[in-house]
Amino acid sequence: MGNAQSAVQTGGPPKRRLKNFLLDTRFQLKYTGMVVAIAMVLSSALGYWLYKKSTETSDVILAQSLMDPAYADPAMREVLEDSFADTDRTVILVLVTGLGSLVFALGFAGIIITHKVVGPVYKMKRQLEDVARGHLKIEGKLRKGDELQDFFLVFSHMVQALRDRQSEEIAELDQAIDAAKQSGASDEGLAKLKVLRERMQKALE
8 A cells, every 4th residue: 555655656747648638539630630731721822932932033143143244154154053953942941841840830739729628528528427327526627728617617507506406405305204204104115215315415425
């Protein structure tokens, strides 16, 4: 027992894994994918436009430079053309790297943001299942930064109202049991009422 407690105390916090963030894989990947796809289309269009403008500018500068007598030598022209070609390749590399970084960042952000919505929904779904089974108790709260805080608060108030009503009904049942005892009700009948009372009380625990 002591070893178990020691292990709990000395153990570090649970590791964050991707599956911890993907509580509803289909929903989260669907909307994250939509955001990433839109970003890719817009970024690709912008990147193409920037690359086209860059090459057009390079062509104009190259044409003007080649008119300079200093570049009459074919070797000098080749050096100049290679220089502008390197510049165009650098522009492509920067655009591709930027687009890749943007897609990765949006994908990561999309999973985190959807997790803040899916997490509360997942928690409330489980607690609704508990309520359906007769367990009238809210386990824990939403994490700081989660969405749907107001909705969870309304849900908590609903469960608390059910608990209050159940407590009132238990009190009324206790009075009914006492009245039944005084009126000389059978032990079998009283036993059934007590079983019902225990079942109702257990829902509040």
